[in-house]
Amino acid sequence: MITPTPRQSDSPSAAHDRVYRALRTRIMHGEFPPGQAMTLRGIGKMFDVSMTPSREAVRRLVADGGLNLSASGRVSTPELSNERIEELAAIRALIEPELASRALPRAHMALIERLQTINGTIAELVAKHDDVGYIRANLEFHRTLYLRAQAPAMLALTETVWLQLGPTMRALYSRLNRTEVPHNHRLIVAALRAGDEPGLRLAVRSDVTQGLRMLAV
Amino acid sequence: MITPTPRQSDSPSAAHDRVYRALRTRIMHGEFPPGQAMTLRGIGKMFDVSMTPSREAVRRLVADGGLNLSASGRVSTPELSNERIEELAAIRALIEPELASRALPRAHMALIERLQTINGTIAELVAKHDDVGYIRANLEFHRTLYLRAQAPAMLALTETVWLQLGPTMRALYSRLNRTEVPHNHRLIVAALRAGDEPGLRLAVRSDVTQGLRMLAV
DNA sequence: ATGGGCGCAATGTGATCACAAATCGCACAA
DNA sequence: TTGTGCGATTTGTGATCACATTGCGCCCAT
Missing domain, CATH: 1.20.120.530 (GntR ligand-binding domain-like)
Known part of the structure; x- marks a missing residue:
């Protein structure tokens, strides 16, 4: 946030990876209803990181189907047919x-x-x-x-x-x-x-x- | 590169998505040998984008197993046992x-x-x-x-x-x-x-x- | 009261920067 | 010749910023 270079870079767990795993677990366990909208800034605030790591976490989750990306880039949990x-x-x-x-x-x-x-x-x-x-x-x-x-x-x-x-x-x-x-x-x-x-x-x-x-x- | 806001944002195809699809196709078709190392800056230069979109493309590819991420964050094609x-x-x-x-x-x-x-x-x-x-x-x-x-x-x-x-x-x-x-x-x-x-x-x-x-x- | 249109806030995207860790190369010593 | 340590370069990470677009809300006219 204000801190310029606070966290050690990656050894213990990179921020984007921490966000990814936490979000993935919560989605898999059904903590979000289908169609739940999310924002990159909101996810970032949720884990106290900037947009960059949350964007990367979202990319990974989209890649394996845990999140959907609308045409305009909006993120939400999938609503399955x-x-x-x-x-x-x-x-x-x-x-x-x-x-x-x-x-x-x-x-x-x-x-x-x-x-x-x-x-x-x-x-x-x-x-x-x-x-x-x-x-x-x-x-x-x-x-x-x-x-x-x-x-x-x-x-x-x-x-x-x-x-x-x-x-x-x-x-x-x-x-x-x-x-x-x-x-x-x-x-x-x-x-x-x-x-x-x-x-x-x-x-x-x-x-x-x-x-x-x-x-x- | 020098251009501040050149490409229209996302409608036709976002840069990270273009990089993702191109890289995915090339990996799937066997254009890289196992263990081939890549760098984010190199991928960016390959598609004439900055590190940000290439990082996101790499994240997606890592998520579905097309690329491996070493402990220090280095990217390479997988060497399968x-x-x-x-x-x-x-x-x-x-x-x-x-x-x-x-x-x-x-x-x-x-x-x-x-x-x-x-x-x-x-x-x-x-x-x-x-x-x-x-x-x-x-x-x-x-x-x-x-x-x-x-x-x-x-x-x-x-x-x-x-x-x-x-x-x-x-x-x-x-x-x-x-x-x-x-x-x-x-x-x-x-x-x-x-x-x-x-x-x-x-x-x-x-x-x-x-x-x-x-x-x- | 309702429907349409306008404007502003929210959001995603991509470039850039500062920094830390890792890797590589080279020189020096055994 | 080979092994080791140090320093410079490379590389990934995350924050921030400018910008275009989306979408939502509010206001006014009917």
Whole structure:
């Protein structure tokens, strides 16, 4: 702001990168509704940086679909058409079973217990009607499993799909009154225990597809 | 450079966007070897813009994997490990058959003839040992087919995989002496003619996998 | 009260500058 | 000849500024 050269340049974390990661996480977790408008100066003020780093963060987020850029350069979270939502769901249904399948041979007891703990957290958040928390915990469940697949490119790609769906998921889940942990999460854990690869693929695919299917209404 | 406000702001094409698209195309088509270093000022000079637009273009390209950013902020084309190459090939093998399958019911004679024309072009480029041209025509073959799938998100995702593989493909194909059009391209066209969906999936998967398989050497 | 038009505020874009870190080269010593 | 340290140049980062355009609000006329 007034300080001419305050922060050390880049070693710990460049400003633009800090803005990027923070914004990305918040979008992915559904903290913004679809179509939410933002301004470069506003983002800059939000993180106490100038326009330059916030512009760079926005560029990256636009590149992976987390933000939309209007023809005049205005920034906003995406408003997805039904076709686009179904397509993104199809991508998830294609990749995530593959990730789960690759994780299966490496899924030891400690991992399964961690997944069950997350399911417990989800149950609490459902009871509290904490939608943002629910989305975050739900994604954490999937990410925890997929990390075992040792497939970073596939995981990164999946996360950009989650990012694109973030605002829509928030809008979707907020008009949905969940009462319990998704049944498919329990099926996933059970299939992991049993080493049942086809069952695991099916459960993951169902879990991914079910939430987005009610958009067709 | 010296001009204070020369170009009209953004309507036709913002400078950063022009730089982004040009650079992205060149990387995807394999015009740079893996590990090729670049500088923001150099990119700016290359397109006759200042550092600001080239920085933004680089940010976007880093976001979708077309460029790597070292810890000190240095920019270079990615040098992929064998594991990463195999993973990207697996992603292609997962998504591209799906795209082809979705394109199949919409593939009329005009499309098939366009694909055959591209195959003819590929034959010429193979004869001329034009690697960059070969990669470009090869990707054009796939993109022409996939455009019919009416699945823009899937296609965009596939293109980012191509982008990541660009420099590696160039390095790979240049130490490979092709003598003819890939057999699988002809199989793809034949399966389209016959309306043979399983055969199409198999041909696409084989075509995608074969080129990258010899990396395991 | 409503609709249209004008003007100003807000916003994105790109150039430039100052600065810090990193990298490279060269000289000197072992 | 080879390894090491120092200094200059290169390079990325972030702030700021000028400017064009967009869009919003307000005012006036009907």
